[in-house]
Amino acid sequence: MSDFREALEDSKLEDMGFQGPKYTWSNKREGPGLIMERLDRGMCNEEWRTLFQFFSVRHLDFWGLDHMPILLEFSDSWDPGNGCGFRKARRFFFEECWGDDKECQEIVASVWKHKEQEGMVLENINKCGVLLNNWNTKKHESHRKEIAHRRKELGLANRADIPKSWRVIRSLEEKLDQALEVEERYWCQRAKVEWMKSGDRNSGYFHAKASTRKGRNRLSGLFDDNGQWTESKKGLKEIICRYFSNLYESSSPSIERINSVLEVVHAKLSDQMV
Template sequence: MDAFRSVLEDCDLDDLGYTGPWFTWEKGRTHVNNIHERLDRGVANTEWWDLFPEFQLKHLSHSFSDHCPLLLNTKSGHSMNKKTWHFRFEASWLLEESCEEEVNNLWLTFRGGFLERLHFTCNGLDAWFKKIRKEKRITKKDLTEKLERLNNLIPTDDILGDILDTKVALNFELDRDELYWEQRVRSNWLQHGDKNSAYFHRFASQRRQKNCIKGLQDSEGEIVSNEEEMHSIAREYFSSLFSSINSIQFDQILEKVNGCITEDTNQFLLSNWTEEVFSSVKSMNPLKAAREDGLGALFYQRFWHILGKEVAQFCIAIL
Protein backbone atom coordinates (compact mmCIF):
# COMPACT_ATOMS: atom_id res chain seq x y z
CA MET A 1 0.00 0.00 0.00
CA ASP A 2 2.91 2.37 0.65
CA ALA A 3 4.17 1.76 -2.89
CA PHE A 4 0.64 2.26 -4.28
CA ARG A 5 0.27 5.57 -2.43
CA SER A 6 3.67 6.65 -3.75
CA VAL A 7 2.49 5.96 -7.32
CA LEU A 8 -0.60 8.13 -6.77
CA GLU A 9 1.52 10.92 -5.34
CA ASP A 10 4.19 10.74 -8.07
CA CYS A 11 1.53 10.80 -10.80
CA ASP A 12 -0.38 13.66 -9.10
CA LEU A 13 -3.52 11.51 -8.79
CA ASP A 14 -6.25 12.15 -6.20
CA ASP A 15 -9.42 10.34 -5.19
CA LEU A 16 -12.56 11.56 -7.03
CA GLY A 17 -14.95 10.68 -4.20
CA TYR A 18 -18.32 9.03 -4.87
CA THR A 19 -22.08 9.06 -4.49
CA GLY A 20 -24.31 6.13 -3.66
CA PRO A 21 -23.48 3.29 -1.22
CA TRP A 22 -20.13 3.79 0.51
CA PHE A 23 -18.81 0.30 -0.36
CA THR A 24 -17.85 -1.21 -3.74
CA TRP A 25 -17.18 -4.83 -2.68
CA GLU A 26 -19.33 -7.19 -0.65
CA LYS A 27 -18.83 -10.76 0.55
CA GLY A 28 -20.90 -13.07 2.76
CA ARG A 29 -24.62 -13.74 2.65
CA THR A 30 -25.41 -13.76 6.38
CA HIS A 31 -25.19 -11.02 8.97
CA VAL A 32 -22.40 -12.82 10.80
CA ASN A 33 -19.96 -13.13 7.87
CA ASN A 34 -21.06 -10.20 5.69
CA ILE A 35 -18.18 -7.82 4.82
CA HIS A 36 -18.29 -4.45 3.03
CA GLU A 37 -15.24 -2.56 1.72
CA ARG A 38 -14.51 0.30 -0.65
CA LEU A 39 -11.92 -1.34 -2.90
CA ASP A 40 -12.70 0.36 -6.24
CA ARG A 41 -12.30 4.08 -6.80
CA GLY A 42 -11.63 6.70 -9.45
CA VAL A 43 -8.52 8.91 -9.46
CA ALA A 44 -7.44 11.80 -11.68
CA ASN A 45 -4.76 14.46 -11.93
CA THR A 46 -5.06 18.25 -11.67
CA GLU A 47 -5.51 18.80 -15.42
CA TRP A 48 -8.47 16.39 -15.49
CA TRP A 49 -10.14 18.15 -12.53
CA ASP A 50 -9.84 21.45 -14.43
CA LEU A 51 -11.38 19.92 -17.60
CA PHE A 52 -14.35 18.32 -15.82
CA PRO A 53 -15.18 20.36 -12.69
CA GLU A 54 -18.82 19.16 -12.63
CA PHE A 55 -18.12 15.41 -12.68
CA GLN A 56 -19.82 12.80 -10.53
CA LEU A 57 -18.66 9.27 -9.77
CA LYS A 58 -21.44 6.93 -8.67
CA HIS A 59 -21.43 3.45 -7.12
CA LEU A 60 -24.10 1.48 -9.00
CA SER A 61 -26.13 -1.46 -7.76
CA HIS A 62 -24.69 -4.89 -8.61
CA SER A 63 -25.98 -8.44 -8.70
CA PHE A 64 -23.71 -10.66 -10.86
CA SER A 65 -20.35 -9.68 -9.34
CA ASP A 66 -19.21 -8.98 -5.79
CA HIS A 67 -17.78 -5.68 -7.09
CA CYS A 68 -20.14 -2.86 -8.04
CA PRO A 69 -19.71 -0.92 -11.31
CA LEU A 70 -18.45 2.67 -11.15
CA LEU A 71 -20.18 5.20 -13.40
CA LEU A 72 -18.21 8.38 -14.08
CA ASN A 73 -20.36 11.19 -15.47
CA THR A 74 -18.26 14.18 -16.54
CA LYS A 75 -21.35 16.43 -16.71
CA SER A 76 -23.40 15.63 -13.62
CA GLY A 77 -25.82 18.54 -13.94
CA HIS A 78 -24.90 19.82 -10.47
CA SER A 79 -23.09 22.95 -11.59
CA MET A 80 -20.72 24.35 -8.98
CA ASN A 81 -20.43 27.61 -10.88
CA LYS A 82 -24.09 28.59 -10.40
CA LYS A 83 -23.77 29.86 -6.87
CA THR A 84 -24.97 33.03 -5.23
CA TRP A 85 -22.28 35.65 -4.76
CA HIS A 86 -21.59 36.75 -1.23
CA PHE A 87 -18.99 39.04 0.29
CA ARG A 88 -15.70 37.54 1.45
CA PHE A 89 -12.84 39.47 3.03
CA GLU A 90 -9.79 38.44 1.00
CA ALA A 91 -6.46 38.00 2.78
CA SER A 92 -4.73 39.43 -0.31
CA TRP A 93 -6.39 42.81 0.33
CA LEU A 94 -3.98 43.29 3.24
CA LEU A 95 -1.20 43.72 0.67
CA GLU A 96 -2.82 46.99 -0.44
CA GLU A 97 -1.42 50.03 1.35
CA SER A 98 -4.81 51.72 1.61
CA CYS A 99 -6.61 48.71 3.15
CA GLU A 100 -6.18 49.64 6.81
CA GLU A 101 -7.06 53.28 6.17
CA GLU A 102 -10.21 52.22 4.32
CA VAL A 103 -11.33 49.92 7.16
CA ASN A 104 -10.71 52.69 9.69
CA ASN A 105 -12.68 55.27 7.69
CA LEU A 106 -15.62 52.94 7.08
CA TRP A 107 -15.79 51.82 10.71
CA LEU A 108 -15.72 55.38 12.08
CA THR A 109 -18.17 56.74 9.48
CA PHE A 110 -21.15 54.57 10.40
CA ARG A 111 -22.78 55.15 13.81
CA GLY A 112 -25.45 52.45 13.91
CA GLY A 113 -25.56 49.12 15.73
CA PHE A 114 -22.65 46.70 15.73
CA LEU A 115 -24.01 44.26 13.12
CA GLU A 116 -25.19 47.08 10.87
CA ARG A 117 -21.74 48.64 11.22
CA LEU A 118 -20.08 45.41 10.09
CA HIS A 119 -22.44 45.17 7.12
CA PHE A 120 -21.65 48.75 6.13
CA THR A 121 -17.90 48.05 6.37
CA CYS A 122 -18.23 44.92 4.21
CA ASN A 123 -20.10 46.78 1.47
CA GLY A 124 -17.56 49.59 1.61
CA LEU A 125 -14.60 47.20 1.32
CA ASP A 126 -16.21 45.46 -1.64
CA ALA A 127 -16.67 48.78 -3.47
CA TRP A 128 -13.13 49.87 -2.49
CA PHE A 129 -11.48 46.76 -3.96
CA LYS A 130 -13.51 46.93 -7.19
CA LYS A 131 -12.23 50.48 -7.62
CA ILE A 132 -8.63 49.42 -6.86
CA ARG A 133 -8.83 46.56 -9.36
CA LYS A 134 -10.32 48.78 -12.04
CA GLU A 135 -7.63 51.46 -11.59
CA LYS A 136 -4.68 49.08 -11.76
CA ARG A 137 -5.67 46.81 -14.65
CA ILE A 138 -2.26 45.10 -14.36
CA THR A 139 -2.17 41.33 -14.43
CA LYS A 140 0.51 38.70 -13.95
CA LYS A 141 0.38 38.05 -17.67
CA ASP A 142 1.11 41.72 -18.49
CA LEU A 143 4.04 41.83 -16.06
CA THR A 144 5.46 38.51 -17.29
CA GLU A 145 5.34 39.66 -20.92
CA LYS A 146 6.95 42.98 -19.98
CA LEU A 147 9.74 41.17 -18.11
CA GLU A 148 10.39 38.94 -21.14
CA ARG A 149 10.66 41.99 -23.42
CA LEU A 150 13.03 43.76 -21.04
CA ASN A 151 15.25 40.68 -20.72
CA ASN A 152 15.67 40.61 -24.51
CA LEU A 153 16.98 44.19 -24.63
CA ILE A 154 20.59 45.30 -24.28
CA PRO A 155 21.02 46.03 -20.56
CA THR A 156 21.44 49.67 -19.56
CA ASP A 157 20.97 51.34 -16.19
CA ASP A 158 17.42 52.37 -17.09
CA ILE A 159 16.50 48.91 -18.43
CA LEU A 160 17.98 47.16 -15.38
CA GLY A 161 15.95 49.52 -13.19
CA ASP A 162 12.78 48.67 -15.12
CA ILE A 163 13.56 44.95 -14.79
CA LEU A 164 13.92 45.29 -11.02
CA ASP A 165 10.66 47.27 -10.70
CA THR A 166 8.83 44.74 -12.88
CA LYS A 167 10.12 41.81 -10.80
CA VAL A 168 8.97 43.51 -7.60
CA ALA A 169 5.51 44.14 -9.07
CA LEU A 170 5.30 40.56 -10.39
CA ASN A 171 6.29 39.11 -7.01
CA PHE A 172 3.62 41.28 -5.41
CA GLU A 173 0.97 39.86 -7.74
CA LEU A 174 2.23 36.31 -7.12
CA ASP A 175 1.97 36.86 -3.36
CA ARG A 176 -1.59 38.11 -3.83
CA ASP A 177 -2.46 35.04 -5.90
CA GLU A 178 -0.80 32.75 -3.34
CA LEU A 179 -2.87 34.23 -0.52
CA TYR A 180 -6.05 33.95 -2.59
CA TRP A 181 -5.63 30.20 -3.09
CA GLU A 182 -4.28 29.52 0.38
CA GLN A 183 -7.40 31.11 1.87
CA ARG A 184 -9.56 28.69 -0.11
CA VAL A 185 -7.45 25.63 0.71
CA ARG A 186 -7.37 26.46 4.45
CA SER A 187 -4.30 24.25 4.85
CA ASN A 188 -2.77 24.04 8.30
CA TRP A 189 0.64 22.62 7.43
CA LEU A 190 1.59 24.55 4.31
CA GLN A 191 2.69 28.04 5.26
CA HIS A 192 2.36 31.19 3.16
CA GLY A 193 5.57 31.61 1.18
CA ASP A 194 6.09 27.97 0.20
CA LYS A 195 5.17 28.94 -3.36
CA ASN A 196 3.36 25.75 -4.27
CA SER A 197 0.54 26.97 -6.51
CA ALA A 198 -0.16 23.49 -7.92
CA TYR A 199 -0.89 22.27 -4.40
CA PHE A 200 -3.21 25.20 -3.77
CA HIS A 201 -5.13 24.78 -7.02
CA ARG A 202 -5.54 21.02 -6.66
CA PHE A 203 -6.77 21.10 -3.08
CA ALA A 204 -9.00 24.11 -3.67
CA SER A 205 -10.61 22.21 -6.55
CA GLN A 206 -11.03 19.13 -4.36
CA ARG A 207 -12.60 21.13 -1.54
CA ARG A 208 -14.95 22.78 -4.02
CA GLN A 209 -16.05 19.39 -5.36
CA LYS A 210 -16.43 17.80 -1.91
CA ASN A 211 -18.33 20.80 -0.53
CA CYS A 212 -20.88 20.69 -3.34
CA ILE A 213 -24.00 19.33 -1.58
CA LYS A 214 -25.98 17.44 -4.18
CA GLY A 215 -28.70 16.08 -1.90
CA LEU A 216 -29.90 15.83 1.70
CA GLN A 217 -31.94 13.18 3.47
CA ASP A 218 -35.20 14.43 4.93
CA SER A 219 -36.95 13.16 8.08
CA GLU A 220 -38.73 10.49 6.00
CA GLY A 221 -35.45 9.08 4.71
CA GLU A 222 -35.92 10.42 1.18
CA ILE A 223 -33.02 12.07 -0.71
CA VAL A 224 -33.94 15.64 -1.73
CA SER A 225 -31.95 17.51 -4.40
CA ASN A 226 -34.08 20.65 -4.78
CA GLU A 227 -32.10 23.63 -3.44
CA GLU A 228 -35.00 25.28 -1.57
CA GLU A 229 -36.00 21.98 0.03
CA MET A 230 -32.36 21.36 1.08
CA HIS A 231 -32.29 24.81 2.72
CA SER A 232 -35.44 23.92 4.65
CA ILE A 233 -34.00 20.56 5.80
CA ALA A 234 -30.79 22.23 6.99
CA ARG A 235 -32.68 24.92 8.91
CA GLU A 236 -34.96 22.40 10.60
CA TYR A 237 -32.02 20.15 11.53
CA PHE A 238 -29.93 22.85 13.22
CA SER A 239 -32.98 24.49 14.84
CA SER A 240 -33.82 21.14 16.41
CA LEU A 241 -30.18 20.43 17.30
CA PHE A 242 -29.75 23.66 19.29
CA SER A 243 -33.18 23.66 20.96
CA SER A 244 -33.81 22.46 24.50
CA ILE A 245 -36.12 19.47 24.73
CA ASN A 246 -37.69 18.20 27.98
CA SER A 247 -35.43 20.33 30.18
CA ILE A 248 -35.48 19.30 33.84
CA GLN A 249 -34.76 20.96 37.18
CA PHE A 250 -31.22 20.31 38.39
CA ASP A 251 -31.62 21.66 41.95
CA GLN A 252 -32.25 18.26 43.52
CA ILE A 253 -29.32 16.73 41.67
CA LEU A 254 -26.92 19.55 42.59
CA GLU A 255 -27.87 19.30 46.28
CA LYS A 256 -26.05 15.94 46.39
CA VAL A 257 -22.86 17.35 44.81
CA ASN A 258 -20.16 18.53 47.22
CA GLY A 259 -18.91 22.04 46.56
CA CYS A 260 -15.25 22.30 45.55
CA ILE A 261 -14.98 25.91 44.27
CA THR A 262 -13.37 28.36 46.71
CA GLU A 263 -14.76 31.84 47.20
CA ASP A 264 -11.76 33.42 45.44
CA THR A 265 -12.19 31.13 42.43
CA ASN A 266 -15.91 31.86 42.36
CA GLN A 267 -15.29 35.62 42.36
CA PHE A 268 -12.81 35.18 39.49
CA LEU A 269 -15.32 33.13 37.49
CA LEU A 270 -18.04 35.74 38.09
CA SER A 271 -15.84 38.71 37.11
CA ASN A 272 -16.33 40.52 33.82
CA TRP A 273 -14.50 39.36 30.69
CA THR A 274 -11.91 41.71 29.26
CA GLU A 275 -8.88 40.38 27.39
CA GLU A 276 -10.40 36.88 27.09
CA VAL A 277 -12.32 37.90 23.96
CA PHE A 278 -9.17 38.97 22.13
CA SER A 279 -7.31 35.87 23.35
CA SER A 280 -10.02 33.72 21.81
CA VAL A 281 -9.93 35.64 18.52
CA LYS A 282 -6.14 35.54 18.46
CA SER A 283 -6.11 31.75 18.96
CA MET A 284 -8.24 31.13 15.84
CA ASN A 285 -6.68 30.07 12.56
CA PRO A 286 -6.75 33.29 10.48
CA LEU A 287 -7.69 31.63 7.19
CA LYS A 288 -10.27 29.12 8.40
CA ALA A 289 -13.90 29.30 7.25
CA ALA A 290 -15.47 32.73 7.56
CA ARG A 291 -18.94 33.21 9.00
CA GLU A 292 -21.85 34.05 6.70
CA ASP A 293 -20.93 37.75 6.57
CA GLY A 294 -17.62 36.82 4.87
CA LEU A 295 -15.39 38.06 7.70
CA GLY A 296 -12.94 35.46 9.00
CA ALA A 297 -10.68 35.57 12.05
CA LEU A 298 -7.97 37.30 9.99
CA PHE A 299 -10.08 40.45 9.65
CA TYR A 300 -10.58 40.81 13.42
CA GLN A 301 -6.97 39.90 14.24
CA ARG A 302 -5.53 42.43 11.80
CA PHE A 303 -7.88 45.32 12.65
CA TRP A 304 -8.47 44.70 16.36
CA HIS A 305 -6.95 48.10 17.20
CA ILE A 306 -9.75 49.70 15.14
CA LEU A 307 -12.84 47.68 16.06
CA GLY A 308 -11.72 45.48 18.97
CA LYS A 309 -13.51 47.48 21.66
CA GLU A 310 -16.90 47.18 19.95
CA VAL A 311 -16.34 43.48 19.13
CA ALA A 312 -15.50 42.68 22.76
CA GLN A 313 -18.54 44.60 24.05
CA PHE A 314 -20.81 42.77 21.59
CA CYS A 315 -19.47 39.33 22.61
CA ILE A 316 -19.64 40.10 26.35
CA ALA A 317 -23.22 41.34 26.00
CA ILE A 318 -24.19 37.98 24.48
CA LEU A 319 -22.42 36.05 27.23
Protein backbone atom coordinates in the same frame (compact mmCIF):
# COMPACT_ATOMS: atom_id res chain seq x y z
CA MET B 1 -1.35 -4.06 -3.34
CA SER B 2 1.53 -2.00 -1.93
CA ASP B 3 2.92 -1.58 -5.46
CA PHE B 4 -0.49 -0.39 -6.62
CA ARG B 5 -0.67 2.18 -3.82
CA GLU B 6 2.82 3.40 -4.69
CA ALA B 7 1.76 3.76 -8.33
CA LEU B 8 -1.18 5.93 -7.24
CA GLU B 9 1.09 8.09 -5.09
CA ASP B 10 3.67 8.44 -7.87
CA SER B 11 0.90 9.52 -10.25
CA LYS B 12 -0.49 11.92 -7.61
CA LEU B 13 -3.95 10.40 -7.91
CA GLU B 14 -6.55 10.79 -5.15
CA ASP B 15 -9.98 9.35 -4.44
CA MET B 16 -12.85 11.35 -6.00
CA GLY B 17 -15.36 10.28 -3.35
CA PHE B 18 -18.77 8.78 -4.12
CA GLN B 19 -22.52 8.84 -3.59
CA GLY B 20 -24.68 5.80 -2.99
CA PRO B 21 -23.96 2.39 -1.39
CA LYS B 22 -20.65 2.04 0.42
CA TYR B 23 -19.45 -1.21 -1.20
CA THR B 24 -18.97 -1.90 -4.91
CA TRP B 25 -18.12 -5.62 -4.84
CA SER B 26 -19.54 -8.71 -3.19
CA ASN B 27 -18.69 -12.41 -3.36
CA LYS B 28 -22.45 -13.17 -3.19
CA ARG B 29 -22.09 -15.73 -0.40
CA GLU B 30 -24.52 -16.38 2.41
CA GLY B 31 -23.82 -16.13 6.13
CA PRO B 32 -20.37 -15.54 7.63
CA GLY B 33 -18.68 -16.17 4.28
CA LEU B 34 -20.12 -12.96 2.81
CA ILE B 35 -17.46 -10.40 1.87
CA MET B 36 -18.19 -6.87 0.67
CA GLU B 37 -15.54 -4.31 -0.30
CA ARG B 38 -15.21 -0.98 -2.07
CA LEU B 39 -12.88 -2.14 -4.83
CA ASP B 40 -14.01 0.19 -7.61
CA ARG B 41 -13.52 3.94 -7.37
CA GLY B 42 -12.83 7.09 -9.35
CA MET B 43 -9.34 8.59 -9.16
CA CYS B 44 -8.01 11.91 -10.45
CA ASN B 45 -5.14 14.35 -9.97
CA GLU B 46 -5.16 18.04 -9.03
CA GLU B 47 -4.88 19.17 -12.65
CA TRP B 48 -8.06 17.25 -13.51
CA ARG B 49 -9.93 18.81 -10.57
CA THR B 50 -8.91 22.24 -11.80
CA LEU B 51 -10.42 21.55 -15.24
CA PHE B 52 -13.58 19.79 -13.97
CA GLN B 53 -14.68 21.37 -10.69
CA PHE B 54 -18.32 20.23 -10.70
CA PHE B 55 -18.69 16.45 -10.83
CA SER B 56 -20.11 13.52 -8.91
CA VAL B 57 -19.27 9.81 -8.71
CA ARG B 58 -22.28 7.54 -8.14
CA HIS B 59 -22.40 3.87 -7.20
CA LEU B 60 -25.32 2.44 -9.20
CA ASP B 61 -27.49 -0.54 -8.29
CA PHE B 62 -26.50 -3.85 -9.85
CA TRP B 63 -28.12 -7.24 -10.38
CA GLY B 64 -26.35 -10.46 -11.18
CA LEU B 65 -22.90 -8.86 -11.18
CA ASP B 66 -20.01 -8.98 -8.74
CA HIS B 67 -19.04 -5.36 -9.28
CA MET B 68 -21.26 -2.30 -9.01
CA PRO B 69 -21.25 0.11 -11.98
CA ILE B 70 -19.81 3.57 -11.35
CA LEU B 71 -21.20 6.67 -13.06
CA LEU B 72 -19.15 9.85 -13.40
CA GLU B 73 -21.30 12.94 -14.06
CA PHE B 74 -20.16 16.41 -15.10
CA SER B 75 -21.76 19.83 -14.90
CA ASP B 76 -20.66 23.39 -15.58
CA SER B 77 -22.35 24.45 -12.33
CA TRP B 78 -23.92 22.87 -9.26
CA ASP B 79 -27.41 21.65 -10.10
CA PRO B 80 -29.71 19.74 -7.70
CA GLY B 81 -31.21 17.82 -10.61
CA ASN B 82 -28.08 16.23 -12.06
CA GLY B 83 -26.42 14.85 -8.93
CA CYS B 84 -23.66 17.43 -8.78
CA GLY B 85 -25.16 19.18 -5.78
CA PHE B 86 -26.39 22.76 -5.71
CA ARG B 87 -24.87 26.10 -5.14
CA LYS B 88 -26.46 29.29 -3.93
CA ALA B 89 -24.99 32.75 -4.24
CA ARG B 90 -21.47 32.92 -2.84
CA ARG B 91 -20.99 34.12 0.68
CA PHE B 92 -19.02 37.31 1.01
CA PHE B 93 -15.44 36.92 2.20
CA PHE B 94 -13.12 39.83 2.81
CA GLU B 95 -9.89 39.04 0.99
CA GLU B 96 -6.76 39.38 3.12
CA CYS B 97 -4.92 41.08 0.25
CA TRP B 98 -7.54 43.85 0.04
CA GLY B 99 -6.38 45.41 3.30
CA ASP B 100 -3.36 47.04 1.66
CA ASP B 101 -5.27 48.33 -1.38
CA LYS B 102 -6.22 52.02 -1.32
CA GLU B 103 -9.12 51.43 -3.73
CA CYS B 104 -10.68 49.00 -1.24
CA GLN B 105 -10.31 51.53 1.57
CA GLU B 106 -11.97 54.20 -0.57
CA ILE B 107 -14.94 51.93 -1.38
CA VAL B 108 -15.53 51.13 2.29
CA ALA B 109 -15.16 54.78 3.30
CA SER B 110 -17.62 55.91 0.61
CA VAL B 111 -20.33 53.60 2.01
CA TRP B 112 -19.93 54.58 5.65
CA LYS B 113 -19.44 58.32 5.27
CA HIS B 114 -23.02 59.11 4.18
CA LYS B 115 -25.09 60.54 7.03
CA GLU B 116 -28.28 58.83 5.83
CA GLN B 117 -26.52 55.48 6.26
CA GLU B 118 -25.58 56.08 9.90
CA GLY B 119 -26.81 53.32 12.21
CA MET B 120 -27.62 50.99 9.31
CA VAL B 121 -24.88 48.48 10.11
CA LEU B 122 -26.18 45.41 8.25
CA GLU B 123 -27.22 47.47 5.23
CA ASN B 124 -23.78 49.06 5.05
CA ILE B 125 -22.02 45.70 5.37
CA ASN B 126 -24.15 44.18 2.59
CA LYS B 127 -23.57 47.20 0.36
CA CYS B 128 -19.81 46.99 0.97
CA GLY B 129 -19.88 43.30 0.08
CA VAL B 130 -21.61 43.90 -3.25
CA LEU B 131 -19.33 46.78 -4.22
CA LEU B 132 -16.15 44.96 -3.15
CA ASN B 133 -17.09 41.77 -5.00
CA ASN B 134 -17.73 43.69 -8.21
CA TRP B 135 -14.50 45.63 -7.76
CA ASN B 136 -12.52 42.46 -7.02
CA THR B 137 -13.76 40.69 -10.16
CA LYS B 138 -12.34 43.45 -12.34
CA LYS B 139 -9.28 43.88 -10.14
CA HIS B 140 -8.27 40.21 -10.19
CA GLU B 141 -8.57 39.99 -13.96
CA SER B 142 -6.41 43.08 -14.45
CA HIS B 143 -3.97 41.73 -11.85
CA ARG B 144 -3.44 38.50 -13.80
CA LYS B 145 -2.78 40.55 -16.92
CA GLU B 146 -0.29 42.65 -14.95
CA ILE B 147 1.64 39.52 -13.89
CA ALA B 148 1.82 38.33 -17.50
CA HIS B 149 2.98 41.80 -18.59
CA ARG B 150 5.66 42.00 -15.87
CA ARG B 151 6.99 38.56 -16.80
CA LYS B 152 7.16 39.54 -20.45
CA GLU B 153 8.99 42.78 -19.61
CA LEU B 154 11.53 40.96 -17.46
CA GLY B 155 12.05 38.27 -20.08
CA LEU B 156 12.72 40.85 -22.80
CA ALA B 157 15.13 42.71 -20.54
CA ASN B 158 17.11 39.54 -19.78
CA ARG B 159 17.26 38.49 -23.45
CA ALA B 160 18.11 41.93 -24.87
CA ASP B 161 21.15 42.15 -27.16
CA ILE B 162 22.27 45.21 -25.21
CA PRO B 163 21.98 44.22 -21.54
CA LYS B 164 19.84 46.47 -19.37
CA SER B 165 21.39 48.02 -16.32
CA TRP B 166 21.21 46.04 -13.12
CA ARG B 167 19.00 48.74 -11.59
CA VAL B 168 16.39 48.44 -14.38
CA ILE B 169 16.26 44.65 -14.14
CA ARG B 170 16.07 44.82 -10.36
CA SER B 171 13.15 47.26 -10.60
CA LEU B 172 11.30 44.90 -12.95
CA GLU B 173 11.94 41.98 -10.61
CA GLU B 174 10.57 43.93 -7.63
CA LYS B 175 7.38 44.85 -9.51
CA LEU B 176 6.84 41.23 -10.54
CA ASP B 177 7.58 40.06 -7.01
CA GLN B 178 4.95 42.41 -5.58
CA ALA B 179 2.34 41.22 -8.08
CA LEU B 180 3.10 37.56 -7.31
CA GLU B 181 2.86 38.22 -3.58
CA VAL B 182 -0.70 39.52 -3.97
CA GLU B 183 -1.59 36.49 -6.10
CA GLU B 184 -0.10 34.14 -3.51
CA ARG B 185 -2.09 35.72 -0.67
CA TYR B 186 -5.25 35.47 -2.79
CA TRP B 187 -4.93 31.70 -3.24
CA CYS B 188 -3.53 31.04 0.24
CA GLN B 189 -6.76 32.28 1.80
CA ARG B 190 -8.80 29.95 -0.41
CA ALA B 191 -6.59 26.91 0.14
CA LYS B 192 -6.53 27.39 3.94
CA VAL B 193 -3.03 25.97 4.16
CA GLU B 194 0.04 27.42 5.82
CA TRP B 195 1.81 30.00 3.75
CA MET B 196 5.01 28.95 2.10
CA LYS B 197 8.20 30.71 3.09
CA SER B 198 9.30 33.77 1.16
CA GLY B 199 11.09 32.71 -2.01
CA ASP B 200 9.08 29.48 -2.34
CA ARG B 201 5.94 30.97 -3.86
CA ASN B 202 3.81 28.71 -6.02
CA SER B 203 0.37 30.15 -6.79
CA GLY B 204 -0.43 27.07 -8.88
CA TYR B 205 0.01 24.91 -5.78
CA PHE B 206 -2.44 27.02 -3.77
CA HIS B 207 -4.88 27.15 -6.70
CA ALA B 208 -4.91 23.35 -6.88
CA LYS B 209 -5.40 23.11 -3.11
CA ALA B 210 -8.31 25.55 -3.28
CA SER B 211 -9.95 23.61 -6.13
CA THR B 212 -9.61 20.33 -4.23
CA ARG B 213 -11.05 21.88 -1.08
CA LYS B 214 -13.98 23.31 -3.05
CA GLY B 215 -14.82 19.84 -4.33
CA ARG B 216 -14.68 18.33 -0.85
CA ASN B 217 -16.94 21.05 0.55
CA ARG B 218 -19.67 20.35 -1.99
CA LEU B 219 -23.04 19.46 -0.45
CA SER B 220 -24.65 16.80 -2.64
CA GLY B 221 -27.37 15.58 -0.28
CA LEU B 222 -28.43 14.80 3.29
CA PHE B 223 -30.33 12.13 5.21
CA ASP B 224 -33.59 13.35 6.76
CA ASP B 225 -35.00 12.29 10.15
CA ASN B 226 -36.42 9.12 8.58
CA GLY B 227 -33.11 8.09 7.04
CA GLN B 228 -34.17 9.02 3.50
CA TRP B 229 -31.52 10.47 1.20
CA THR B 230 -32.48 13.91 -0.14
CA GLU B 231 -30.81 15.91 -2.91
CA SER B 232 -33.44 18.49 -3.91
CA LYS B 233 -32.77 22.11 -3.00
CA LYS B 234 -36.09 22.42 -1.16
CA GLY B 235 -35.54 19.19 0.78
CA LEU B 236 -32.02 20.20 1.83
CA LYS B 237 -33.25 23.57 3.10
CA GLU B 238 -35.96 21.88 5.18
CA ILE B 239 -33.49 19.39 6.72
CA ILE B 240 -30.95 22.09 7.61
CA CYS B 241 -33.55 24.49 9.07
CA ARG B 242 -35.18 21.70 11.09
CA TYR B 243 -31.84 20.51 12.44
CA PHE B 244 -30.76 23.91 13.75
CA SER B 245 -34.24 24.72 15.04
CA ASN B 246 -34.14 21.57 17.14
CA LEU B 247 -30.54 22.19 18.14
CA TYR B 248 -31.24 25.57 19.70
CA GLU B 249 -34.67 24.75 21.06
CA SER B 250 -34.89 24.65 24.87
CA SER B 251 -35.72 21.18 26.17
CA SER B 252 -36.49 22.43 29.73
CA PRO B 253 -33.96 20.20 31.53
CA SER B 254 -34.66 19.23 35.12
CA ILE B 255 -32.76 20.69 38.08
CA GLU B 256 -31.08 17.30 38.58
CA ARG B 257 -29.70 17.32 35.02
CA ILE B 258 -28.49 20.90 35.36
CA ASN B 259 -26.72 20.07 38.63
CA SER B 260 -25.11 16.97 37.10
CA VAL B 261 -23.56 19.20 34.42
CA LEU B 262 -22.43 21.88 36.88
CA GLU B 263 -20.73 19.27 39.08
CA VAL B 264 -18.07 18.64 36.43
CA VAL B 265 -17.53 22.36 35.69
CA HIS B 266 -14.71 23.70 37.84
CA ALA B 267 -15.20 27.24 39.12
CA LYS B 268 -12.55 29.79 38.12
CA LEU B 269 -13.83 32.52 40.47
CA SER B 270 -13.63 32.29 44.25
CA ASP B 271 -16.34 33.63 46.57
CA GLN B 272 -14.12 36.62 47.33
CA MET B 273 -13.82 37.43 43.63
CA VAL B 274 -17.57 37.43 43.01
